[in-house]
Amino acid sequence: MTASAVEDLIDRLHEEATQDRPTAETPDVGIVMGSDSDLETMMTGGKRRGAYDAFVEELGFAEQTDFESPPDERFTFETYVTSAHRTPDLMTAYAETAEERGLEVIIAGAGGKSADLPNMTASIAYPLPVIGVPVQEKSVDSVIGMPTGAPLVAVDAGKSFNAALSAAQILARQHDAVRDRLVAYHEDLRAGVGNVSRDLHDRGTPAFRDREE
Numbered sequence: 001m002t003a004s005a006v007e008d009l010i011d012r013l014h015e016e017a018t019q020d021r022p023t024a025e026t027p028d029v030g031i032v033m034g035s036d037s038d039l040e041t042m043m044t045g046g047k048r049r050g051a052y053d054a055f056v057e058e059l060g061f062a063e064q065t066d067f068e069s070p071p072d073e074r075f076t077f078e079t080y081v082t083s084a085h086r087t088p089d090l091m092t093a094y095a096e097t098a099e100e101r102g103l104e105v106i107i108a109g110a111g112g113k114s115a116d117l118p119n120m121t122a123s124i125a126y127p128l129p130v131i132g133v134p135v136q137e138k139s140v141d142s143v144i145g146m147p148t149g150a151p152l153v154a155v156d157a158g159k160s161f162n163a164a165l166s167a168a169q170i171l172a173r174q175h176d177a178v179r180d181r182l183v184a185y186h187e188d189l190r191a192g193v194g195n196v197s198r199d200l201h202d203r204g205t206p207a208f209r210d211r212e213e
């Protein structure tokens with residue numbers, strides 16, 4: 001990202017904060033990450049599924065990429081890279097405009113030993129809730145280690161899928177449609193375990209294991 005792109009993004013965020021758009025036209029969830037090298041962990045998984053998979057495949061959300069043209073889907077998220085160390089001005093602009101731009105909750109992920117983006121975003125965006133995602137195991141302490149009075153909730157390393165579910169749980173307090181989607185997702189999980197359990201029992205271990213291979 002060039003310096004001018006940083007300034008353009010900062011200007012856009014501040015301009016958008018003055019728009020006072022209807023809630024249904026603004027993203028409900030903001031997703032920020034410290035680097036595009038975090039993208040796989042934060043959004044589409046790799047070894048495990050990510051926040052994008054949870055929102056789009058399981059909960060029927062859409063990614064909003066244009067302030068002016070929201071997707072048809074009622075519930076949306078937006079995605080940015082806002083490095084705490086390399087673009088502190090962009091991180092600040094993002095967090096300080098978040099509530100005015102209509103966001104209800106932020107998911108913030110960063111890696112490394114100084115994973116400061118989630119906690120700095122939480123401090124600046126307060127009282128908006130922020131869900132931190134340590135992108136690596138070594139990032140856990142710096143994400144969860146907030147002082148008393150400075151809240152941040154966090155998921156385990158790499159669990160951005162769960163961060164999306166947690167964000168949806170927050171939205172579900174106000175939106176029955178999101179609650180219904182969360183309940184349906186959980187019922188699918190329950191049914192999946194039931195099918196596997198019955199199959200394992202009824203086939204026996206060797207036949208079940210061979211079926212999986």
Ligand code: RP5
Pocket residue numbers: 033034035036037038083084109110111112135
């Ligand atoms: C952190 O440093 C980022 O969140 C990322 O996980 C890590 C490495 O960033 P890059 O050097 O790949 O941009 O700030």
